[in-house]
Amino acid sequence: MVVMKSAVLQPPGTPAMPAAVPSRAPAHPACAHCLALADDPRRREPHPCLALHNTAPLVSQSAAGVPFSMLSFRCRECGTAWRLYDRANELFVSWVPEHPLVR
Numbered sequence: 109m110v111v112m113k114s115a116v117l118q119p120p121g122t123p124a125m126p127a128a129v130p131s132r133a134p135a136h137p138a139c140a141h142c143l144a145l146a147d148d149p150r151r152r153e154p155h156p157c158l159a160l161h162n163t164a165p166l167v168s169q170s171a172a173g174v175p176f177s178m179l180s181f182r183c184r185e186c187g188t189a190w191r192l193y194d195r196a197n198e199l200f201v202s203w204v205p206e207h208p209l210v211r
């Protein structure tokens with residue numbers, strides 16, 4: 109069922125609505141450092157604006173039983189929260205932002 113099409117019709121003379129803004133997404137755009145990290149999530153070093161949250165890594169296991177450790181960081185420049193996952197037996201780490209980055 110497609111019923112959404114009719115919603116775009118507006119009476120003439122109505123000022124155009126401003127572009128839709130996602131209501132709960134963080135409005136703060138990610139800084140260049142975070143965008144670069146998102147493009148290269150396997151590098152080991154945090155970028156220079158990242159501050160470590162908890163010094164002790166969280167150690168856990170994935171659903172498949174693979175142990176991993178996780179560190180939390182936050183960017184001092186744009187406030188993006190990052191998690192650094194380091195899985196056992198894996199060559200690369202992975203950086204995962206808590207929310208999708210705003211470009």
Ligand SMILES: [Zn+2]
Nearest residue numbers: 139142183186
């Ligand atoms: Zn940033």
